[in-house]
Amino acid sequence: MVVNTGKTFDPQRMLGTMRLADVDRGTDASGNHLIRIAGKPVRWALGCNFDVWPWACPATASSDAVRFGGDIAQLTDPTDTSIGMYVGTNAYYNGIFFEEQPDGSHALTTDIAAPHYYADGSTVITGSIRFRVSYDLMRTDMGIPNPETLTSTSLAGAVKTPTGAPAAGKFVTWHDPDGGGFFIEASGFTFSRKRLLVDAARITPTRPALARTVRKTARRGVLVHTRALPRGARVTSYAAYCRSASGHVVRASGAPGSSVVVVTGLRRGRSYRLQGGRELQGRPRCVERAAHPARPSLTLRPRxxxxxxxxxxxxxxxxxxxxxxxxxxxxxxxxxxxxxxxxxxxxxxxxxx
Incomplete structure (x- = not known):
């Protein structure tokens, strides 16, 4: 479906009742704004009461309808982070909210509801919803500093009942092939009301590994390591912690684009055990300096x-x-x-x- 919204209406957001595939925006040769929406119709169950909270839905829908449509909006604030948000679902949902987590990050949440059965009284309704959110929204509202580096395992999704108990469902995420945004899809859950939660579970870079150590002089050593890969937060520096048997401690740091850390201040004739870490710019207060216990220590011995x-x-x-x-x-x-x-x-x- 392609909608021509004219020269003065920019279709910046689309919230639809459909099985959404993709949305593209552009202009034609005359300067008219166009929005192309790709998707499939859905079977929509009726009968819920949305004038009360919590929403009240019967076990069996009062009737069914086949729907394919959506609301297209132009936003007055050009800095609004919901610009570029597209949603497609087969059930009612109450919007997107961001709840602060204990570590300071913000999880994307939404409540979604429908009857348990379609109007035939025997076919169970299986819910699905697909979000496309912009990188700007992920930076501003989810606390992900570099969303363009997210991987398929960076975000974690959960389906919960109104009491907070876990429920069945699955999540899939991927980058918009056209750039500038990220898709989040939840499916396989049943009703009545469910809460969907998506948080930045693993946005810290992958763990670097020490490859070799070289004692250049009595007071100087070099650590060669693999580079950490970003998955939502880029590496800002590498850090190393060196400790001799007598307790002398030396710390050093390396540049984010380098695979070498130079350690100075070592004492003559002493051997040091090294444990490497990394300092990350991620979620607020997301700094990892301590060594990972699972990684064996390496020893720099005097050459x-x-x-x-x-x-x-x-x-x-x-x-x-x-x-x-x-x-x-x-x-x-x-x-x-x-x-x-x-x-x-x-x-x-x-x-x-």
Missing amino acids: AVPAARPAPASRGRPRGWRSTPHGRCATPTPCGWRTRSRDSRMVLNDSSA
Whole structure:
């Protein structure tokens, strides 16, 4: 179905009674606004009383009707986040609301109702509803900072009874192929009234994994890790936590576009156990700094280096040390090499020594 709304009416929102497939908006060569609605008619059950709350629906519908239609609206506020919202359903629903969750995010909720049976008294009504919501709405009202990075597992849906008990039903989500929005579909639930809830269950980036560690110098190490993948919130930085056996702690951070974290401030001759984390920009207060217990720790150990050639005994210097004029390296021998330390572990090449 294609509707021409003229030059002055922009069809920015559509709420329909249909099995919605897709909605597209545009203009023709004359500048008229067009909205193309693709879907199928639905069998609509009548008999509920919506003048009271909670809604009252009989067990069996008073009559049935085949419907395919909708309400098209132009919104007065150009910043309204419901611009680009399209809905198709086979039952009554009371709109979209956003309820704050304990972590500060907001879940999308709606109540939907119909009789349990069609008018024949034996055919059970199976509910379905499909929402198309804009990225702007998801950012503003659901607290998802980067909805364009959502995956199929980022959102979690639930069907509940009026008392809050779980009920049967399934959810499917996907990005609008035309961009700018996200589809959420719930189906397979029966009536009377049900509440649908969709929240941002897993929008934090995937967990990075440490690939290898390199001790560059006595005081500096490098961690190479896999990159975390966004699924609703982009990575803003990576963080690493290093702890020696004696309790010395060093923290470091890496850029979001890098797979390397450089750790400085390590102590000479000490080995450190490393646990990597990541700092995320997601839902309010959604920051993860602690290591994940399920991931085994990796150890950065001092790298063994060849002992420096001892100076001739006639010079009178302690065996195992090599001096350099004015603190600079004498070519071609590299600067800063030392022999075994007293704790029998090899000390790293420390060019700053």
